[in-house]
Amino acid sequence: MNYKFLIIICFFLGLTNINSQENKKTKVFLLAGQSNMDGRAKASGLSEIDKKRLKAAQNNVTLYYNFSEGKPLDTAKAEKHTGKKFGADYLFGPELFFGIKMSEKYPDHNIVLIKRSKGGMSLYGAWNPDWSIEKATLMNEQKQPKLYSEFIQYSKKVLENLSNYEICGMLWVQGETDSSKRFGTKPANTYESNLKKLISCVRKDINQPNLPFLLFQVGHGEVVEGMKNTAKEDKNVVLIPQEKDRNSKFYFERNPMPLGHYTTKSMKKIGTLFYDYFMKNF
Numbered sequence: 001m002n003y004k005f006l007i008i009i010c011f012f013l014g015l016t017n018i019n020s021q022e023n024k025k026t027k028v029f030l031l032a033g034q035s036n037m038d039g040r041a042k043a044s045g046l047s048e049i050d051k052k053r054l055k056a057a058q059n060n061v062t063l064y065y066n067f068s069e070g071k072p073l074d075t076a077k078a079e080k081h082t083g084k085k086f087g088a089d090y091l092f093g094p095e096l097f098f099g100i101k102m103s104e105k106y107p108d109h110n111i112v113l114i115k116r117s118k119g120g121m122s123l124y125g126a127w128n129p130d131w132s133i134e135k136a137t138l139m140n141e142q143k144q145p146k147l148y149s150e151f152i153q154y155s156k157k158v159l160e161n162l163s164n165y166e167i168c169g170m171l172w173v174q175g176e177t178d179s180s181k182r183f184g185t186k187p188a189n190t191y192e193s194n195l196k197k198l199i200s201c202v203r204k205d206i207n208q209p210n211l212p213f214l215l216f217q218v219g220h221g222e223v224v225e226g227m228k229n230t231a232k233e234d235k236n237v238v239l240i241p242q243e244k245d246r247n248s249k250f251y252f253e254r255n256p257m258p259l260g261h262y263t264t265k266s267m268k269k270i271g272t273l274f275y276d277y278f279m280k281n282f
Contacts, residue, residue, distance in 0.1 A: 024108070024109065024110050024164070025108075025109045025110070025164060025165075025166070026109065026110040026111070026112055026162055026163075026164060026165035026166070027102065027106060027109050027110070027111050027112070027165070027166060027168050028112045028113075028114065028159070028162070028165050028166065028167045028168060029098070029102075029111075029112070029113050029114070029167075029168055029169055029170065029171060030114050030115075030151075030155055030167070030169075030170040030171070030202070030206075031093075031094070031095055031113060031114065031115040031116075031117070031170070031171045031172075032115070032116050032117060032127075032147075032151055032170070032171075032172055032174070033117050033171075033172055033173035033174035034117065034118060034119055034120060034121045034122075034173070034174045034176060034177060035117075035118075035119030035120060035176075035261060036093070036173045036176070036216075036218060036261060036262060037093050037094065037115070037117040037171075037172075037173035037174065038093055038117035038118065038119055039076065039091050039092045039093025039094070039095075039096075039117075039267065040082070040086055040091055040093075040255075040259075040261035040262065040267075041091060041092050041093070041261075041262060041263060041264045041266070041267030041268070042086065042087075042088040042090075042091060042263075042264050043075035043088065043089075043090035043091060043092055043264075044088060044089075044090070044264075045263070045264030045265070046075075046264065050268070053100050053104070054073065054074070054096070054100060056103065056104075057073050057099055057100045057102075057103035057104070058072035058073055058074065059072075059103070059107075060103055060106075060107065060109065060110055060111055061073040061099040061100075061102065061103045061110075061111040061112075061113065062110070062111070062112050062113070063095060063099065063113045063115065064112070064113065064114045064115065064154070064158050065095075065115045066115065066116060066117065066118075067116075067154055070112070070158070073095070073096065073099045073100070073103075073113070075090040075091060075092040075096065076090065076091055076092060077089065077090060078090060078091045082119075085259065086255075086259065086261075092267065093115075093117070093173075093267065093271075094171060094173060094216070094267065094270045094271040094274055095113050095115055095171075095271065096267070096268075096271055097267075097268050097269075097270075097271030097272050097275070098113075098171065098271040098272070098274045098275050099111060099113055099271075100271075101271070101272060101275035101276075102275060105275075105279070112158070112162065112165070114154065114155050114158050116147065116150060116151040116154055116155075117173075118144070118145070118147060120177055121141060121144060121147055121174075121177060122139045122141065122177040122178050122183075122187055123174055123175070123177075123178050123187075123191060123194045123195065123198065124138070124139055124178055124183075124186065124187035124190060124191070124194060125138065125139030125141035125144070125187075126139070126141045126144045126145060126146065126147045126148075127147045127148055127174065127198065128148060128194060128197075128198075129148045129197055129198055129201040130197065131146050131148065131149070138183060138184070138186070138187075139177070139183055139187065140183075148198070148201070152202070152205045152206070155206065156206070159206075167206060167208050167211065168212070168278075168282070169211065169212035169213065169214060169278055169282060170202060170211060170212070170213050170214070171214050171216075171274050172198075172213060172214070172215050172216070173215075173216045173218060173270075174218065175191065175217075175218045175219030175223040175224070175227065176218050176219050178191050178194075178219060178223050179219035179220050179221060179222075179223045179224075188221055188222040188223050189222060191219075191222060191223045191226040191227075192222070192225070192226030192227075192229055192230060193226075195215075195226055195227065195230050196230055196234075199213050199230070199234070199237065210236050211236065212236045212237075212238075212278070212281070212282045213234075213236065213237045213238075214237075214238055214240070214274055214277055214278060215227050215230070215231065215237065215238070215239045215240065216239075216240045216242075216270060216273075216274070217239055217240060217241050217242045218242070227239050236282075238277050238281050240270070240273050240274065240277055252266040252269065252270065253265060253266050254266065
């Protein structure tokens with residue numbers, strides 16, 4: 001056997017493999033919202049099968065979460081106050097099972113999830129692309145971050161270090177704070193226009209004029225009507241509904257009050273439905 005020839009062949013096969021990894025297509029998804037996007041589902045409730053699926057997904061799914069460096073998809077260490085409140089060391093949001101399902105569908109792609117979320121924040125105030133001190137003060141968010149601008153800056157910073165990628169869509173879970181009447185009627189009354197503004201600004205700021213938006217129905221009253229109207233008028237916006245019927249596919253169990261927020265089972269379903277709606281519509 002000609003060993004020199006064999007070494008050359010192995011060398012070029014190695015280069016081919018390296019190049020194929022570097023040229024691997026990357027699918028990027030943006031995620032944003034308040035506490036139910038941040039995630040309050042207990043990781044301790046994950047089954048052994050769930051854990052095995054997550055471990056497999058870590059091979060090709062990277063999560064960028066609240067300014068952190070990219071890490072393999074995983075549950076998040078709870079902040080001290082939140083962990084004590086929910087009795088959990090690790091929590092997760094919709095990204096976990098959305099990422100798992102995407103990994104299973106596209107095992108030969110890299111999947112990048114960029115998430116910016118913070119509990120209790122409104123679209124009228126902190127998340128508003130047209131942020132103003134007056135709007136933030138009305139929501140008692142004048143000392144909170146300007147979440148929209150932070151989110152865009154963070155996303156662009158991550159994207160600068162990626163190659164051969166496509167931004168596939170954005171997941172939005174927010175609306176509870178704007179539904180609250182303790183801030184008056186203006187946040188709910190203007191939710192629809194603010195949501196449409198958010199969508200148009202994201203599309204413009206990341207140069208994706210037809211970017212798909214997937215909304216999860218939270219809140220009530222005019223906030224929900226605003227979500228429904230937006231999804232009806234924009235073919236690239238879809239809404240995952242909620243229903244009060246416990247037998248409905250769209251019933252999502254929450255922790256008893258005063259905790260609220262979605263249980264592990266419900267959050268798993270929410271992440272899966274985000275995947276299902278994306279695949280069905282886009």
